[in-house]
Amino acid sequence: MEGENRYFKQRVNAAGKLGFTALQKCTAAIRQLAYGVASDLLDEYLQMSERTAREALGHFCSGVIRLYGRTYLRRPTWTDFQRIYDVHERVHGFPGMIGSIDWSHNDINVFESSPVLEDLISGLAPSASFYANGNFYQRGYYLGDEIYPKYATFIKTFTDPIDEKRKLFKKKKESARKGIERAFSVLKRR
Structure with a gap:
C-alpha cells in the first residue's frame, strides 16, 4: 500500500511530529474489517483518532480494489x-x-x-x-x-x-x- 498510495507514506504532521506509519494505518483498516469494530475503538490500541482510522479504512479498501481488483475481485472464470x-x-x-x-x-x-x-x-x-x-x-x-x-x-x-x-x-x-x-x-x- 505504501508504494502505491501517498496516504500510506509516513509524513510529518502539522505539529511537526511524524505521523502514522503504513503498518499502523493498514492495521487499523484490517482490524476494522476483521473484527467489525467501529473506527473510534482503535484510539486506545493504536492511539489513532476515529477520523484517521476511518480514512485509513477508506484508503485501504480503495487500494485493495485498485491493486487486486482485476485478479481477485471479479467474477470467476x-x-x-x-x-x-x-x-x-x-x-x-x-x-x-x-x-x-x-x-x-x-x-x-x-x-x-x-x-x-x-x-x-x-x-x-x-x-x-x-x-x-x-x-x-x-x-x-x-x-x-x-x-x-x-x-x-x-x-x-x-x-x-x-x-x-x-x-x-x-x-x-x-x-x-x-x-x-x-x-x-x-x-x-x-
Missing part, C-alpha cells in the same frame, strides 16, 4: 472453477463442488445478492463442466441444507439415508460443510 473443483475434490472428495453455504451464518443473504448466483440462475455462469462417476455435469454445485431454494446448483443431503452409499454421502457432505463452516466461524470471530 472457467479456470478459477477448475482450481476450486480440484481443491474440493482433493480435500473433501466431492468433484464439481464450488463451496458450501449455511443459513445460520447468513451466507444465503450474501449469496442471494451475489452476481455469481444471478449468473447461475440466468445461465450466464461459465460452463465449468466436470465428470463424476462417469456422468457429465455442465456446472458445479454448492452444498446446502433443505432450506435453500430448489436450484440444481444446491445439493442437499438425504434427511434419512436408506442405504450405505447414501449414508456415506451424507457423512462426507456434512463433514465438508462443517469444515467450511468452522473456517468461516474462525474468520468471523477474528
